[in-house]
Amino acid sequence: MRVALLTEGARPHPNRGAGRWCDRLAEGLPEHGFELYLLTGPQGPTAVDHLPSVWRGARALALWGRRPRGRAPGALRRRQYARAYEQLVRALVMPRERGGFAAGLYGLAELAREDREDATLPAFLASAHARRVLERVWRLPGADTSAGHPLVRDVLVAADLLEQCLRPLSAPWYGAGPGGLGSADLCHVVGAGPAALPALVARHLHGVPFVVTEHGLHLREQYLGYREAPYRWPVRALLLAFFRALTEETYRQAAILTPGSDHDRQWQRRCGADPARTRVVYEGTEAVERPAAGAEPQAPTLVWAGALEPGRDLELMLHAFAEVRAALPGARLTVHGEEARPGYRAHCEALAERLEVAGAVEFAGRPASPAEAWAGGTVAVFSALSQRSPALLADAMLSGRAVVSTDVGVAREVVGPTGLLVPARDPRALAGACLALLRDEERRDRLGLAGRLRAQERFAVEPVIGAFREIYLEVVSQYPAFPTGAGGEGGGSPRPFARPAEFWLADGPRTPGAEGADGASASPEYAEAV
CATH class of the missing domain: 3.40.50.2000 (Glycogen Phosphorylase B;)
Incomplete structure (x- = not known):
């Protein structure tokens, strides 16, 4: 297909x-x-x-x-565009007219398709007429202005952004x-x-x-x-x-x-x-073929990786590490990641100084590869306030290192029983989990192996490919073929199984003359089968 x-x-x-x-x-x-x-x-x-x-x-x-170059619509066409655009904008700002979004969107799409040769939609959306429509509707009584009353400059900025968001409607x-x-x-x-x-x-x-x-x-x-x-x-x-x-x-x-x-x-x-x-399909990664990390470092080392920003809560990691260091003086912490918020790294370095652990904390920057980061640690630690993507957690598990994470977002779903989960914003609980693993080599090895097997099972590429192979067939089997278009050219009605199986073969009939008017093959074998 x-x-x-x-x-x-x-x-x-x-x-x-x-x-x-x-x-x-x-x-x-x-x-x-x-x-x-x-x-x-x-x-x-x-x-x-x-x-x-x-x-x-x-x-x-x-x-x-x-924006792409286009010809401004004429007076009649401009009114048609304005009606559809007003319906869309009213759906955005009028709480009681939310249901009109689809009608306005498809109205603009149909007009843009008819005028695709002239690229009229971008020209209209960038015109003064469209800005007047936006300004008038945005300031109507009953419009949702809880975020503040729009100024003229807001209208200009919003009109430009909406034109860019709606630009795919005019794609050829x-x-x-x-x-x-x-x-x-x-x-x-x-x-x-x-x-x-x-x-x-x-x-x-x-x-x-x-x-x-x-x-x-x-x-x-x-x-x-x-x-x-x-x-x-x-x-x-x-x-x-x-x-x-x-x-x-x-x-x-x-x-x-x-x-x-x-x-x-x-x-x-x-x-x-x-x-x-809805079907959950995990994002497959080629890292499942990567060998596990080698021997652990000589000193007990916690490795933390992620963007240096408040949402990753490196401060929590530093407070927890201070307690780990007090109980295990030889422990070290390696921080991998680039600064995503200006000044945040300096803030964390100053916090490490105040906690008197700066000598045991290394800000190593971005590693050459994630595998290199995990190999340099004894335990992988995640202290984020929210964990939206499973990718980094899964990569750490694939290294074979034991994982400690705050119980937020996808962490419980990804780590499951193969790692230790602690509440967010609780340095004592995080420190306790880290110490429990640093002091127990057998437990670290057992959890690390279990985590690697779990990540390999869930994040291999082959299950993803297989899932979409089945999804594609399921979807297409539920929708009939549209040999003459549906809602478009020809006005033909849908016909299930309008195309024979041999149509999909590479050497099957692909030219207009190889099919009948209804999209079916003209071959006698097909006619007899029908």
């Missing part, structure tokens, strides 16, 4: 994009034809130049930066022709957020089902990121309302959701996801 992979490749925010995960998926399912549709930063189409060969022919759209990807999403059998959205917009449009216009994979929830990351965004609170509230509405519509329309952990699955349910359409 033809699978369209939709993901973000670059954003103003770090740590986004699918990366190697999409490569492994396409390489693991060679029986399917994958095509990549990439939302990028200002580099636009040039972003596909350095992709692996498996993505030859990938398509890219610049999501951020200068829609239609049932070659390269169009309408001819795909399935869309696979990796990362959600704006990457889900093309899948929603393809679902609306052509009936193409889509699957959503999230390794870390896009909406949660937006809430965390906008706390420090360089915008006033009214703008932040409006954009978060957009992402919240987009997430709810994505979860509502998706055929299957595949969160990367049960912790994320619970968050998705709070956003309206249907539990019956």
Whole structure:
């Protein structure tokens, strides 16, 4: 089957994009034809130049930066755009009109598709007319302005950000022709957020089902990121309302959701996801093939790894280490990670001085590889206030080192009974767990081996590939073929099994003349079988 992979490749925010995960998926399912549709930063189409060969022919759209050139709509068309845009904005700011988001979104998508040759939608969204619509609706009586009354500069900033968020609606990807999403059998959205917009449009216009994979929830990351965004609170509230509405519509329309952990699955349910359409698929990692770490260091050493920021709570680790050091004078602490909050490393170094453990604490920076970090320690310790991703925990477990972690986020789900879990913000409990392992070599070895086996079982690549092989077949089996389009060109009605099995073979009928008008093969064998 033809699978369209939709993901973000670059954003103003770090740590986004699918990366190697999409490569492994396409390489693991060679029986399917994958095509990549990439939302990028200002580099636009040039972003596909350095992709692996498996993505030859990938398509890219610049999501951020200068808007594409387009022709402003005429008077009649402008009114149609304004009506759809107003409906969408009212859904964002009027509490009683939340249900109008989908209608406004699809209204803009249909207009943009009709005017795709002229790129009219970006031109309209950047026009003074669209800004007036936004300003008028935003200041209506009853509008939600709990974040503050919007100023003129807020309208200008918000209009520009909304244009960038809605830019995928005007992508030249829609239609049932070659390269169009309408001819795909399935869309696979990796990362959600704006990457889900093309899948929603393809679902609306052509009936193409889509699957959503999230390794870390896009909406949660937006809430965390906008706390420090360089915008006033009214703008932040409006954009978060957009992402919240987009997430709810994505979860509502998706055929299957595949969160990367049960912790994320619970968050998705709070956003309206249907539990019956949710499958937890852990993010596979090639690190499962890595050999376990070698011999432990001579001195009892705790190793801590992560971004140097308050959320990782290195202060808790330092307070706990002070108690460990008092009970075990030869103990050492190695801290691996780069500074994510300016001044935070200096703050932690000063705290180590006050606790009189600075001589036993090494700030080693970013290691050459995670395996190198774990190999230099006796016990791996995680002291975060929230643990949203299982990746770092799983990597530590794969090293064969025993793990101590605060019981937050995905920690209990990932570590399970193979490590020690302690309450967050409790230095005494963290110190006690570390001392228990440092003093008991047999227990360390037993937990380290159990943790490695557990991580290998849950985070191997093969189970991920197998899970998506089954998910793709399950989704496609529940959706009929659309030989003449659904809701789009031709107006044909769906026909289950409209294409014979031999259609999907590499040497099967792929040219327009090889099929009948209804998409079925004209071969006598097929006619006889029917």
